[in-house]
Amino acid sequence: MKPNSSIEEWQLTRLAGSLGAEVHGVSLAQAGVREISEIKRLLNEHMVLFFPGQHLTVNEHVAFGEHFGVLEGHPNLTNATVHPKLFELAASTGGIADEWHTDLTCQKEPALMSILKMVKCPLSGGDTMWTNLCAAFDALSPPMQEMLTGLTALHDAQPHGHPERMAVHPVVRIHPETEAQALYVNEHFTRRIVEMSAPESEVLLRFLTQWVQNPRFTVRYHWTEGTIGMWDNRCTQHYVLNDFSQERVIQRVTVTGDRPEGEKARWAPWTQNPSISAMSRHDRQLFDYFGTPNAENET
Numbered sequence: 001m002k003p004n005s006s007i008e009e010w011q012l013t014r015l016a017g018s019l020g021a022e023v024h025g026v027s028l029a030q031a032g033v034r035e036i037s038e039i040k041r042l043l044n045e046h047m048v049l050f051f052p053g054q055h056l057t058v059n060e061h062v063a064f065g066e067h068f069g070v071l072e073g074h075p076n077l078t079n080a081t082v083h084p085k086l087f088e089l090a091a092s093t094g095g096i097a098d099e100w101h102t103d104l105t106c107q108k109e110p111a112l113m114s115i116l117k118m119v120k121c122p123l124s125g126g127d128t129m130w131t132n133l134c135a136a137f138d139a140l141s142p143p144m145q146e147m148l149t150g151l152t153a154l155h156d157a158q159p160h161g162h163p164e165r166m167a168v169h170p171v172v173r174i175h176p177e178t179e180a181q182a183l184y185v186n187e188h189f190t191r192r193i194v195e196m197s198a199p200e201s202e203v204l205l206r207f208l209t210q211w212v213q214n215p216r217f218t219v220r221y222h223w224t225e226g227t228i229g230m231w232d233n234r235c236t237q238h239y240v241l242n243d244f245s246q247e248r249v250i251q252r253v254t255v256t257g258d259r260p261e262g263e264k265a266r267w268a269p270w271t272q273n274p275s276i277s278a279m280s281r282h283d284r285q286l287f288d289y290f291g292t293p294n295a296e297n298e299t
């Protein structure tokens with residue numbers, strides 16, 4: 001990569017109406033304070049950014065990530081062979097994230113940002129899609145918005161074999177920097193609306209997790225090797241298209257997050273109104289998290 005041109009000379013192309021931009025004219029390996037602060041500003045505006053042709057080494061990738069905060073390993077994947085702060089996903093060993101998700105919302109403090117290097121990709125297929133969770137929230141009707149801001153949801157790591165790893169987050173998350181409201185539930189990790197009965201929760205979650213997939217909120221990116229993609233996990237979800245047969249390998253660093261902020265729940269968890277019946281089995285996970293009725297609520 002050529003040395004950095006001045007920020008005024010970077011070329012930025014928006015990739016869709018809702019989110020996503022590709023940036024040329026910057027060498028991420030040489031990014032200093034001014035470049036990093038401009039990248040943060042652009043990320044707040046576009047939510048996901050792509051920098052083609054960077055070809056960062058593992059150490060450059062880790063160093064670039066460290067400009068944005070403390071890096072964390074992946075709690076559910078043990079691939080420390082490359083670098084303790086970087087993990088690799090290869091399609092041939094099942095590393096295809098073909099379900100819509102925000103990274104690691106099963107944690108109390110979900111990752112703030114993920115920075116991916118496309119190491120090896122098929123010539124066609126294997127694109128990744130992102131969706132803008134603020135646009136998805138804004139497009140809902142006022143009564144739906146009003147109800148959702150008073151709810152919380154339970155997330156778990158069941159898809160990674162750890163249903164006992166749970167966290168409760170607001171259904172509508174307030175972005176700490178832009179203060180925008182984001183619809184913060186996803187089909188991979190979100191299991192239950194805490195304040196609703198199981199059948200109500202199921203219907204509402206199905207609607208919301210499908211709503212965020214509406215094409216008008218999304219961008220789809222076709223990768224080339226050496227591209228760096230970075231996204232803000234506080235206001236997006238993503239999905240990998242499982243439509244390829246050749247090898248696809250990514251390496252990723254993850255910036256540690258903070259506790260998602262939102263309005264306080266306006267209703268008690270469903271566990272506060274227990275009536276023992278055939279339906280009670282659907283509430284078992286809520287009891288595991290909140291304990292017996294009237295126990296202190298952690299959220």
Ligand SMILES: O=C(O)CCC(=O)C(=O)O
Pocket residue numbers: 097103114116127128238240250252
């Ligand atoms: O492979 C990709 O494009 C994204 C994979 C993914 O979900 C992630 O790195 O968080």
Ligand SMILES: [Fe+2]
Pocket residue numbers: 097101102103238
């Ligand atoms: Fe992901």
